[in-house]
Amino acid sequence: MFDKLEKILAGAKADYIDIRYEEVRETAIGYSGKELTALSANSSDGFVVRVLDKGGMASVAFTRPEEAGAAVRSAVENAALFSRNMEKPVRLAEAPVIRDTIAPKMAEDPRGITMEEKVELLKKYNNIPLVQPKVVTTSIAYSEVYRKKYYLNSQGSRIQEDLITTGIRGMITAGEGSLTQNIRVGIGGSDGFGAIRGQERHFEEKTKLVLDLLSAEPVKSGTYSCIINPSLAGVFAHEAFGHFSEADIVETLPAMRKRMTLGTKLGNGILNIIDDATRPGQLGFYKYDDEGVAVRPVQLIKDGVLAGRLHSRRTAAEFGEPLSGHCVAEDYRYAPIVRMGTIYIQPGGKGFDELLQGMGDGLYLLDAKGGQTSGENFTFGANYGYQVRQGKIGRLVRDINISGNLYQTLMDISAVGNDLKLSQVGGCGKGQSNIRSCNGGPHIIIDKLIVGGI
Amino acid sequence: MEKLLEMARKAAGQAEVFSAEQTSSSVSFQDAKLYDLKTNFLSGVSLRIIKDGKLGFAYTRNLTDRQGLLDNALHSLRGEVEADYDLPDSRGSQDLITYDPGTAKLTNKELVGEAKRVCEILKTRAAGEIMAGAYASVDSLRILNSRGVDLSQRNSQAGSYSSIIFPGSGSGISRQTQGLEMEKMPEALISEMADLFKQGQKTVQPKGGRMKVLFMPDSMITLLWRISSGLNGRSVYEKVSPNSARLGQRIFSPKLTIFDDPLNDAYPGARAWDDEGMPCQKLPLVERGVLKAFFYDLKYAKKLGTVSTGHGYRGDIWGGDPVTVKPGPFLGHLFIEPGPASLAKLISLMDRGIIMEGAMGAHSGNIPNGDYSIGISPGLYVENGQIVGQVKGAMAAGNIYETLANVVEVGDTLYPSFEGARVPPLLCEGVSVTTKA
Numbered sequence: 001m002f003d004k005l006e007k008i009l010a011g012a013k014a015d016y017i018d019i020r021y022e023e024v025r026e027t028a029i030g031y032s033g034k035e036l037t038a039l040s041a042n043s044s045d046g047f048v049v050r051v052l053d054k055g056g057m058a059s060v061a062f063t064r065p066e067e068a069g070a071a072v073r074s075a076v077e078n079a080a081l082f083s084r085n086m087e088k089p090v091r092l093a094e095a096p097v098i099r100d101t102i103a104p105k106m107a108e109d110p111r112g113i114t115m116e117e118k119v120e121l122l123k124k125y126n127n128i129p130l131v132q133p134k135v136v137t138t139s140i141a142y143s144e145v146y147r148k149k150y151y152l153n154s155q156g157s158r159i160q161e162d163l164i165t166t167g168i169r170g171m172i173t174a175g176e177g178s179l180t181q182n183i184r185v186g187i188g189g190s191d192g193f194g195a196i197r198g199q200e201r202h203f204e205e206k207t208k209l210v211l212d213l214l215s216a217e218p219v220k221s222g223t224y225s226c227i228i229n230p231s232l233a234g235v236f237a238h239e240a241f242g243h244f245s246e247a248d249i250v251e252t253l254p255a256m257r258k259r260m261t262l263g264t265k266l267g268n269g270i271l272n273i274i275d276d277a278t279r280p281g282q283l284g285f286y287k288y289d290d291e292g293v294a295v296r297p298v299q300l301i302k303d304g305v306l307a308g309r310l311h312s313r314r315t316a317a318e319f320g321e322p323l324s325g326h327c328v329a330e331d332y333r334y335a336p337i338v339r340m341g342t343i344y345i346q347p348g349g350k351g352f353d354e355l356l357q358g359m360g361d362g363l364y365l366l367d368a369k370g371g372q373t374s375g376e377n378f379t380f381g382a383n384y385g386y387q388v389r390q391g392k393i394g395r396l397v398r399d400i401n402i403s404g405n406l407y408q409t410l411m412d413i414s415a416v417g418n419d420l421k422l423s424q425v426g427g428c429g430k431g432q433s434n435i436r437s438c439n440g441g442p443h444i445i446i447d448k449l450i451v452g453g454i
Numbered sequence: 455m456e457k458l459l460e461m462a463r464k465a466a467g468q469a470e471v472f473s474a475e476q477t478s479s480s481v482s483f484q485d486a487k488l489y490d491l492k493t494n495f496l497s498g499v500s501l502r503i504i505k506d507g508k509l510g511f512a513y514t515r516n517l518t519d520r521q522g523l524l525d526n527a528l529h530s531l532r533g534e535v536e537a538d539y540d541l542p543d544s545r546g547s548q549d550l551i552t553y554d555p556g557t558a559k560l561t562n563k564e565l566v567g568e569a570k571r572v573c574e575i576l577k578t579r580a581a582g583e584i585m586a587g588a589y590a591s592v593d594s595l596r597i598l599n600s601r602g603v604d605l606s607q608r609n610s611q612a613g614s615y616s617s618i619i620f621p622g623s624g625s626g627i628s629r630q631t632q633g634l635e636m637e638k639m640p641e642a643l644i645s646e647m648a649d650l651f652k653q654g655q656k657t658v659q660p661k662g663g664r665m666k667v668l669f670m671p672d673s674m675i676t677l678l679w680r681i682s683s684g685l686n687g688r689s690v691y692e693k694v695s696p697n698s699a700r701l702g703q704r705i706f707s708p709k710l711t712i713f714d715d716p717l718n719d720a721y722p723g724a725r726a727w728d729d730e731g732m733p734c735q736k737l738p739l740v741e742r743g744v745l746k747a748f749f750y751d752l753k754y755a756k757k758l759g760t761v762s763t764g765h766g767y768r769g770d771i772w773g774g775d776p777v778t779v780k781p782g783p784f785l786g787h788l789f790i791e792p793g794p795a796s797l798a799k800l801i802s803l804m805d806r807g808i809i810m811e812g813a814m815g816a817h818s819g820n821i822p823n824g825d826y827s828i829g830i831s832p833g834l835y836v837e838n839g840q841i842v843g844q845v846k847g848a849m850a851a852g853n854i855y856e857t858l859a860n861v862v863e864v865g866d867t868l869y870p871s872f873e874g875a876r877v878p879p880l881l882c883e884g885v886s887v888t889t890k891a
C-alpha cells in the first residue's frame with residue numbers, strides 16, 4: 001500500500017505533502033423496539049492528501065483511485081491560492097520521522113465473532129427493558145468500526161495503525177399517559193468485544209431508572225449547588241473546558257486566546273485536568289494521530305492553573321508550544337483537526353459520602369445526555385438527578401439541563417471526589433464526529449449551576 | 455449499475471441501486487484571515503434488496519466487485535430485517551431546475567474572493583472577531599430499481615456564511631446564504647448582523663421568569679427538530695409522538711402554517727423524487743395551527759397502512775452519508791410560512807424578552823415529546839421594544855406544543871436554517887427563562 005501511496009504523490013511538487021488511505025469496515029445491527037431494523041457489514045475506503053507549499057496549506061479527500069491525479073493537482077493549486085492570499089505563512093512544527101505498525105490489544109477481537117452471536121447478545125440486552133409493560137420502545141444499536149489506516153508523509157514517516165471501536169448504545173423510552181421519559185444506555189470501548197459481554201446489569205439498572213422517572217418530579221429551575229457524577233464531570237471537562245484547550249479553536253479567537261494563556265489561573269486550586277489517550281484499555285486509546293505524531297499525555301490544568309494545550313503540527317508551530325499528537329480525523333472523508341483524546345478531571349481525595357455531607361443542600365445529578373458549548377457558555381443535559389437535603393439523597397427528579405459560564409464554573413468547583421471513571425461510548429461532533437472521544441472524572445461539587453427545568 | 459441491478463434482481467427479487475457523486479470545495483476565513491481550503495471528491499454505490507419480505511443492504515465506494523457487493527447484501531438478509539413493503543414503480547418526474555452550470559465552473563479563487571469581501575466589509579462595521587466562508591458543491595444522484603425506476607438528478611449549491619464573534623465569549627451573530635449558484639451575502643444581511651452585534655456589546659443581567667423569546671434562524675433548530683420528530687411517521691409508529699391522535703386538531707397557534715416543499719426549485723436542494731424513488735409533493739403539515747399530515751417513507755407508511763409521502767431520505771437530523779445510510783423518514787424541505795412582521799417590528803413587540811441568536815443543547819432532552827431546555831448563546835435582551843444588551847448564561851425551557859401555541863407574530867423574511875429548512879423569525883410569549891440574576 002505504501003508504494004501505491006508514494007506513486008500517487010510522485011508528481012506533486014510542494015514543501016510538504018502527506019497522504020492517508022483508510023479502509024473502514026463498519027458492522028451495524030439495530031433494534032427498534034422488538035424489531036430488528038438494521039444489520040450490515042460493509043467496507044468503504046478513501047484517501048486524504050494535504051499539501052503545504054510556500055506557506056499555503058490545502059487538503060483534498062477523494063474516494064476513486066482514478067481521480068488521484070486530479071485530486072492531488074487540486075490540493076497543490078489550492079495551496080498556491082492560499083499562499084497568494086495569506087497574511088501569515090502556515091508552518092508545521094518539527095516532528096520525528098516514524099516508521100511503525102500498530103495493532104490494537106484486545107480482550108476479544110470482535111472481527112472473530114459471528115454476526116449471529118452479535119445479534120443474539122444485542123437481542124438479549126434489548127429484551128431486558130422490553131419485557132416491562134411501561135417501556136414504549138427502545139432504540140439500541142451495536143456498532144463496530146474498524147479503521148485500517150496507512151499514513152505517509154514527504155518527510156519519511158510511514159505508519160500503519162488499526163483502530164477498532166466496539167459499542168452498544170441507544171435509548172429506552174417509557175411512557176404512562178401523555179408522559180414519556182427516556183434514558184440513554186451505552187457500553188463498549190476500544191479493547192475488544194469483552195467489554196460488552198456480561199453487561200445485563202447495565203440494562204437492568206437503566207430500565208428501572210426510566211420506569212422510576214415516570215413518577216419523578218420535574219426539577220424546579222433555579223441555581224443550585226450540585227454534585228455531578230463521573231459521567232457528567234467528564235462531559236463538563238470535555239464540553240465546557242476541553243474545546244478551549246484545542247489549539248485550533250482559540251488560535252483565531254484573539255480575546256479567548258489571550259485569556260487562555262498558559263500559566264493563567266483558571267480554576268479552583270483543587271482542580272486538575274489531563275488529556276491522556278495513552279492510558280491502555282480505554283475508549284480513546286491511540287498511538288499516532290492522523291498526521292503521524294505520537295500522542296502524549298497533556299496536563300491541561302494543574303492546581304487550577306492552565307498548564308497545557310492540545311495541538312496539531314500547525315497549531316504547535318503557531319503557538320510555539322510542544323507537539324501533543326491530537327490532530328485526528330473521523331475517517332477518509334476528512335482532513336484531521338485538533339481533537340481531545342481522553343480528557344478527565346483527575347481524582348482528589350474525597351469519598352462520595354464526604355461530598356454529600358460537605359454540600360448539604362442541593363442536587364445530585366447523574367449521567368450526561370448530550371452537551372454543547374457556545375464560547376464561554378455551556379449547556380448539557382443530565383439523565384436524572386436527586387434532591388439532596390442536609391447531605392441526604394432524597395427524591396428523584398427529571399428533565400434536567402444545566403448551563404453555566406466556563407470560567408465561573410471552573411472557580412466554582414469546590415470539591416473533587418476520589419472515584420475516577422471514564423466513558424465507554426463517545427461521540428463528539430466538531431464538524432466531523434469522533435466516536436472514540438473519551439472523557440471522565442470523579443464525583444465533583446459545583447457550587448452554583450443554573451438548572452433549567454420545564 | 456444496470457448490471458448490478460440485474461444480478462441483484464435475479465438473486466433477490468426486488469432490488470434498488472443508488473449512486474451518489476459529489477464534488478465540493480470550501481474556504482474558511484477565521485479572524486478575517488484565510489485559514490482553510492478544502493476540496494472533496496466523494497462517490498459511492500449502495501444496494502438495497504428485498505427477498506421474501508426481508509431486507510439486505512450493502513454499499514461501497516468503488517464498484518469494482520459487483521458480485522462482492524451483492525454477496526454482502528445477500529449475507530445481511532440472514533439477519534431477517536423485516537421489509538414488507540414494495541419498491542415503487544413510479545416513472546413520472548417533475549421538471550425541476552436543480553443545477554446551475556456556473557457552480558461547476560466556480561473557482562476556489564472566487565470563493566476566497568467572496569469570503570474576503572464579507573470579511574473586509576464586516577471589519578469596518580463591527581469590532582468583533584470575524585469568521586466567514588464560502589462553498590460550492592455539485593452532485594449527481596441516480597436510482598435504479600427492479601420495477602423499472604431509473605431516475606437521475608444533478609444538483610448544485612453554493613453559498614456564503616459569516617459570524618461576528620463577541621470577543622472573549624466565542625459566540626456570535628451568524629448569517630448565511632444559499633443558492634443554486636453563488637449567492638453573495640447581501641448588504642441587508644451584513645447590516646443586520648452588524649447592527650445586532652453592536653447592540654449586544656453591553657452585558658446585562660436581567661431577572662428570569664416568563665417572557666417573550668424571538669427565535670432566530672440559528673436557534674430555530676430547537677423548534678424544528680421537535681416539530682419534525684412529532685410529525686414523523688416513525689414516531690407515530692413507535693408511539694412516541696404526542697400527535698398520533700391529533701390529526702385535524704389545533705396543535706399550534708393559528709399564526710403558524712408549516713409545510714414541506716421539495717418541489718420549490720427557487721431554493722437549492724429541490725427534489726422531484728426522494729431517495730427511494732417516490733415522487734415528491736408539497737405536503738401541508740400544519741395549516742393555521744391545525745395538524746394536517748404526518749410524513750412517511752415506504753417502510754413506515756406500510757406499517758401504518760398508508761402510502762409514502764415521498765420522504766424517504768438517506769440521512770437524518772444528524773446528517774449522514776447518503777451512500778452508507780439506509781432511507782428513513784426525513785423532512786428535508788421544511789418551510790414555515792412567513793408572516794407580516796419585519797425584524798424591527800418583531801423587536802418592537804417585545805415588552806420584555808430575549809432575541810435568541812443561538813441555542814445550545816437543542817439536541818438533548820425528550821425530542822419526540824417536544825420538550826426543550828437550552829442554553830441561550832448569544833442572547834440579546836430587549837425591554838420596551840429596545841435591545842438593551844447581551845444576556846449571558848441564560849436558559850430557556852419549555853415544550854413546543856405550549857411555546858408554539860403562544861406565537862405573538864411571525865417574521866416576514868425566510869432564512870435558511872438547518873438541513874434545507876427555510877424559516878422566518880418567530881416571536882413567542884410566556885417562555886420560561888432562567889438567568890443568574
